[in-house]
Amino acid sequence: MRRSVLFPPGWRLLLPLLAFTAAVFIMPIGVILWKSIHDPEVAALLPATTASLESWSDETMLPPSASFDALASDMRNLVEVARIGELALRLNREQPGFRQLVERSAAKIHDEGTPLVETDRRWSDPASWRLIKRASEPYTPRYLLNAVDMRVTPDGTIGRQDEQRQIYLRLFARTILVAAIVTGLCALIGYPFAYALSVSEGMLRSALYFVVMLPFWTSLLVRTTAWIVILQRQGVVNELLVSAGLIADNERFALIYNFFGTVIAMVYVLLPFFILPLQAVMRGIPGQYVRAAESLGGNPARVFRRIYLPMTMPGIVAGGALVFILSLGYYVTPALVGGRTGQLISNQIAFHIQSSLNWGLAAALGTLLLMLVILISMVFSRVVPIGRPQR
Amino acid sequence: MKRMSRFILGLVVTMVGLFLLLPILVIIPLSFNPEPYFSFTGKMLQLDPNGWSLRWYREVVQDPQWRLAFKNSITVAAIVTPIATALGTCAALGLRHLPPTQRTVVTLFVSAPLIVPIIIVAAGTYLLFAPLGLTQSLTGIVLSHISLAAPFVVITVSGALTTFDERLLRAAAILGASPVRAFCRVTLPIMAPGVAAGALFAFATSFDEAVLTLFLAGYDQRTIPLQMWSGVRDQLSPAVLVVASLLVAAVSIVMVGLSLHQALSRQRSKQLGYGAEH
Numbered sequence: 328m329r330r331s332v333l334f335p336p337g338w339r340l341l342l343p344l345l346a347f348t349a350a351v352f353i354m355p356i357g358v359i360l361w362k363s364i365h366d367p368e369v370a371a372l373l374p375a376t377t378a379s380l381e382s383w384s385d386e387t388m389l390p391p392s393a394s395f396d397a398l399a400s401d402m403r404n405l406v407e408v409a410r411i412g413e414l415a416l417r418l419n420r421e422q423p424g425f426r427q428l429v430e431r432s433a434a435k436i437h438d439e440g441t442p443l444v445e446t447d448r449r450w451s452d453p454a455s456w457r458l459i460k461r462a463s464e465p466y467t468p469r470y471l472l473n474a475v476d477m478r479v480t481p482d483g484t485i486g487r488q489d490e491q492r493q494i495y496l497r498l499f500a501r502t503i504l505v506a507a508i509v510t511g512l513c514a515l516i517g518y519p520f521a522y523a524l525s526v527s528e529g530m531l532r533s534a535l536y537f538v539v540m541l542p543f544w545t546s547l548l549v550r551t552t553a554w555i556v557i558l559q560r561q562g563v564v565n566e567l568l569v570s571a572g573l574i575a576d577n578e579r580f581a582l583i584y585n586f587f588g589t590v591i592a593m594v595y596v597l598l599p600f601f602i603l604p605l606q607a608v609m610r611g612i613p614g615q616y617v618r619a620a621e622s623l624g625g626n627p628a629r630v631f632r633r634i635y636l637p638m639t640m641p642g643i644v645a646g647g648a649l650v651f652i653l654s655l656g657y658y659v660t661p662a663l664v665g666g667r668t669g670q671l672i673s674n675q676i677a678f679h680i681q682s683s684l685n686w687g688l689a690a691a692l693g694t695l696l697l698m699l700v701i702l703i704s705m706v707f708s709r710v711v712p713i714g715r716p717q718r
Numbered sequence: 719m720k721r722m723s724r725f726i727l728g729l730v731v732t733m734v735g736l737f738l739l740l741p742i743l744v745i746i747p748l749s750f751n752p753e754p755y756f757s758f759t760g761k762m763l764q765l766d767p768n769g770w771s772l773r774w775y776r777e778v779v780q781d782p783q784w785r786l787a788f789k790n791s792i793t794v795a796a797i798v799t800p801i802a803t804a805l806g807t808c809a810a811l812g813l814r815h816l817p818p819t820q821r822t823v824v825t826l827f828v829s830a831p832l833i834v835p836i837i838i839v840a841a842g843t844y845l846l847f848a849p850l851g852l853t854q855s856l857t858g859i860v861l862s863h864i865s866l867a868a869p870f871v872v873i874t875v876s877g878a879l880t881t882f883d884e885r886l887l888r889a890a891a892i893l894g895a896s897p898v899r900a901f902c903r904v905t906l907p908i909m910a911p912g913v914a915a916g917a918l919f920a921f922a923t924s925f926d927e928a929v930l931t932l933f934l935a936g937y938d939q940r941t942i943p944l945q946m947w948s949g950v951r952d953q954l955s956p957a958v959l960v961v962a963s964l965l966v967a968a969v970s971i972v973m974v975g976l977s978l979h980q981a982l983s984r985q986r987s988k989q990l991g992y993g994a995e996h
Contacts, residue, residue, distance in 0.1 A: 336815050337814065339812065340808045342812075344805040345824075351843070352865040354842075355842025356842050358846045540973060544972075546946075546965050548946040549742070550741065550742065553741035554741060556745060556748060561757040656836060693842070696835055697834065
């Protein structure tokens with residue numbers, strides 16, 4: 328009986344789904360948040376060095392000779408288990424050039440028994456040691472800083488990232504820009520269609536409804552493929568233009584694998600998400616308001632602007648918020664049709680998980696993207712419809 | 719003036735309609751392409767029967783990769799659908815018993831998978847599942863799909879239950895029905911359309927899911943979306959268009975079937991003298 332007090336009937340039915348969501352949805356997000364600030368990789372690769380650098384207090388001077396011995400022995404061990412490459416790659420992310428430094432020094436220590444100091448003169452520079460100490464701290468702001476084009480310099484201050492490595496702020500800006508353009512275009516072409524859908528009846532309504540729902544239910548991959556077929560160099564649009572003699576064969580337009588391709592394909596994919604909630608709102612607006620305004624002598628433009636548009640605003644905001652939020656995290660379409668200039672932040676996250684294996688940076692970018700989405704959802708929270716709109 | 723604006727509206731709506739439909743429809747004739755390209759050949763445009771071929775249909779049917787992808791997709795969706803439907807239906811029933819504030823919070827929590835960028839979940843799931851041995855396995859894919867599909871069921875079933883009158887259950891109890899019997903005979907028929915719609919959403923979500931699958935699948939777990947992904951990205955083979963056409967055909971058939979069913983049941987309830995909305 329006590330149990331039912333702890334879990335009233337409603338909660339008992341909810342528990343299975345809540346537990347499942349916590350395990351398979353919340354925990355992965357937790358992993359991303361955690362990995363964006365926690366990185367024990369260097370400490371694990373260099374256990375002796377990490378321990379000995381803890382007692383190194385005056386960082387303007389070289390660390391004690393015990394640290395040199397510790398690093399040499401850590402490196403020797405890493406060569407033996409063939410993991411020196413991981414260390415080299417990891418430190419190179421902090422400071423370009425370290426890959427070579429680590430690999431060469433390690434090889435000399437291991438193969439020829441050279442003392443660490445003699446392998447490279449950079450080991451006589453306290454800055455190199457500061458960098459290793461910084462990198463071996465398990466809790467680190469560096470990935471979050473990297474994700475906004477900042478970095479921890481070897482002397483421990485926070486500064487701008489090197490010029491050629493500043494890409495993420497621009498990418499966030501591009502992601503927001505694409506989301507805004509896509510939302511604007513959806514609103515522009517979706518509004519009249521939603522209006523027609525809301526006022527039509529019978530067969531016409533069924534037909535219009537079918538026209539929205541067919542792409543809505545069709546596989547995302549199919550819809551994206553369709554745009555490749557249409558827009559590529561040998562695609563339908565270019566073929567038509569060439570065969571009509573409007574452009575020469577060698578003047579075909581690059582309509583896809585770029586920014587333009589991403590925008591148009593995303594408008595196409597997300598348009599139903601704008602139309603459906605908007606037409607639901609429009610359908611709930613009684614016709615007598617507009618008729619009353621007209622009978623009072625308002626011209627159509629004025630009636631639309633002063634009466635109808637404000638009444639449909641909740642639908643515009645709901646559909647617009649949905650499209651905007653979904654755009655921010657879009658991955659498949661930009662990956663397939665984006666080329667180089669149409670890539671969004673989510674594509675960089677995938678790149679760092681799958682190819683560059685810089686999981687910390689991927690996690691930090693994911694964390695920022697999540698914050699952005701939560702922030703925008705909160706702004707829209709009163710009117711955001713959750714999930715795919717129904718009718 | 720009025721006729722003019724009606725004409726313009728009609729024109730705009732037609733153009734938007736074409737924008738929505740044409741890209742999907744253009745795929746279908748191209749899937750009968752005899753050449754290994756994504757474009758129309760001269761013979762096809764002249765409607766020469768020799769310019770059209772079933773070459774890529776044969777290719778898809780015979781290709782072990784596509785067969786494996788089809789099998790995987792169906793297997794995953796067939797496991798995901800009943801589990802997500804059961805979890806979601808239970809949750810929707812439970813939500814009704816919560817006080818309004820709690821209900822809002824829980825609804826938000828449960829439907830978060832629909833708003834959070836899927837790439838974040840995919841990356842996190844990959845990092846979480848890899849040490850557990852759940853990557854490169856259908857189990858991992860099934861688990862992650864369920865969490866995406868269940869919220870749709872919660873929403874559709876909750877929608878079906880909004881007009882549900884709690885007094886019906888009391889009436890059933892007074893007439894001597896046990897709670898189980900009352901549930902089966904009263905609650906279940908009322909929410910059945912919502913459950914069915916939710917199950918359809920769950921199936922479609924799982925069948926169409928590409929991002930989580932991309933991160934969790936190995937070579938042997940590739941699904942239809944993944945096979946299409948590599949067909950578009952790496953090989954650019956018209957076999958992709960064949961599968962796309964088949965999917966469009968399947969979706970169209972289901973949609974037409976559903977609307978016919980709806981129209982028929984509406985007619986039947988009219989004949990029986992109920993209001994059209996019940």
